[in-house]
Amino acid sequence: MKNPFVMECGNYKTSYSKDMELFRVRRVKIRMLIIVILLFLFPLFASNYVIGLATLCAIAVIGAIGLNILTGFTGQISVGVGAFLAVGGYTSAIFTTTYGLSFWISLPLAGLITAIIGGMFGIPSLRLKGLYLAIATLAAQVIILWIISSWSVTGGGAGMVLERPAIGGFSFYDQNSYYYLCLIVAVFTTIYALNLFRTRTGRAFLAVRDRDVAAQIMGINLFSYKVMSFAISSFIVGIAGALLAHYTMIVTVELYSIQVSIQYLAMILIGGLGSVFGAILGAVFITLLPVGLGYMVEYLTIFIPDAHSLLSSFREVVFGLVIILFLIFEPGGLVHIWNNIKNYFRLWPFSTKE
Numbered sequence: 001m002k003n004p005f006v007m008e009c010g011n012y013k014t015s016y017s018k019d020m021e022l023f024r025v026r027r028v029k030i031r032m033l034i035i036v037i038l039l040f041l042f043p044l045f046a047s048n049y050v051i052g053l054a055t056l057c058a059i060a061v062i063g064a065i066g067l068n069i070l071t072g073f074t075g076q077i078s079v080g081v082g083a084f085l086a087v088g089g090y091t092s093a094i095f096t097t098t099y100g101l102s103f104w105i106s107l108p109l110a111g112l113i114t115a116i117i118g119g120m121f122g123i124p125s126l127r128l129k130g131l132y133l134a135i136a137t138l139a140a141q142v143i144i145l146w147i148i149s150s151w152s153v154t155g156g157g158a159g160m161v162l163e164r165p166a167i168g169g170f171s172f173y174d175q176n177s178y179y180y181l182c183l184i185v186a187v188f189t190t191i192y193a194l195n196l197f198r199t200r201t202g203r204a205f206l207a208v209r210d211r212d213v214a215a216q217i218m219g220i221n222l223f224s225y226k227v228m229s230f231a232i233s234s235f236i237v238g239i240a241g242a243l244l245a246h247y248t249m250i251v252t253v254e255l256y257s258i259q260v261s262i263q264y265l266a267m268i269l270i271g272g273l274g275s276v277f278g279a280i281l282g283a284v285f286i287t288l289l290p291v292g293l294g295y296m297v298e299y300l301t302i303f304i305p306d307a308h309s310l311l312s313s314f315r316e317v318v319f320g321l322v323i324i325l326f327l328i329f330e331p332g333g334l335v336h337i338w339n340n341i342k343n344y345f346r347l348w349p350f351s352t353k354e
Helices: 024-043 046-069 081-098 103-126 131-148 175-196 199-209 211-215 222-249 258-271 276-300 314-329 335-348
Strands: none
Touching: 024 046, 024 175, 046 081, 046 175, 046 222, 046 258, 046 314, 081 103, 081 131, 081 222, 081 258, 081 314, 103 131, 103 222, 103 258, 175 222, 175 276, 199 211, 199 222, 211 222, 258 276, 258 314, 258 335, 276 314, 276 335
16 A cells, blocks of 8 residues: 655656556546546535536636637637637527527537638638737627628527427426536536647647747648637537527627637636646636625625725726736746646645745
8 A cells, every 4th residue: 555655756657558648647537536526416515506607617618628729729819719609609599499400419510510610710820820810810700790690590689599408308407407418518528628639630739839830841731730720629619609508598699799708818818828727727717706706896895885886897807907917927827826736745845945
């Protein structure tokens, strides 16, 4: 039996396959399994309101991982996430409400159509970089929302009303069942993203991000991999959009404004660019931040009766302030803070300063 007071000195591998495993250390695999089990047991101890917040966090995790594949791992800036969420939501709404298809068929179709549209808007990425590419994706945000608001099939400005999915005689109408559905999709998305960057395609994405000219010299087709990155990212974002639409049971253009795109960018910036775990941390942080600020304003009303009117824009100010502070003091994001804490305890007592 391993002595718990003995510090680790490294991980010895005897084969290449062992070195390429998803979880290289057994205790990490056990830890992940325990976390997943706790997440599945979570509704047994939480109220409906908390489960609803957890459902929104799970949907945000899916979308943030999708955006991080494009921006964090491939280096392609996109500010059109809100529009791609809208494509996923409206596609599922049209297929289920107008054409009567099952949710289980419309969900992958929503991802597929969003991937096609995302790939089309990714074509300029061969010629455009940085700020210029960001402006091109901003154009996607404007064009897509204009088409949605002008097209009679989407209901125009009135939007569309959806229903929760069902399978057989069972409906996902209550909070618990829909939470489990979103959690399962979020777990599969996380496993897919972790495995993606162990493949040839994922390593090509990283090479394009780090040195695109060097990657091209090595034989990587920049055009193919950049468009592929847009398509994969948009597919996952479209799935998140469809899940969000069936959760809120309504889709309108106002739900997918540029503010939504900025929130998703903030998730991967605060969580940590180029990290799947960072995308999860950032998505949970940004989703719960307005809730925490709301409780803070409620607390201040005890001492300041007019706090609601005085602090009406308090949430937006703090939201912007948090992003600025992270960019200045911790550009590595929450995942960098987490790694520093882990390294401190791993090296303790040698990590303490005299």
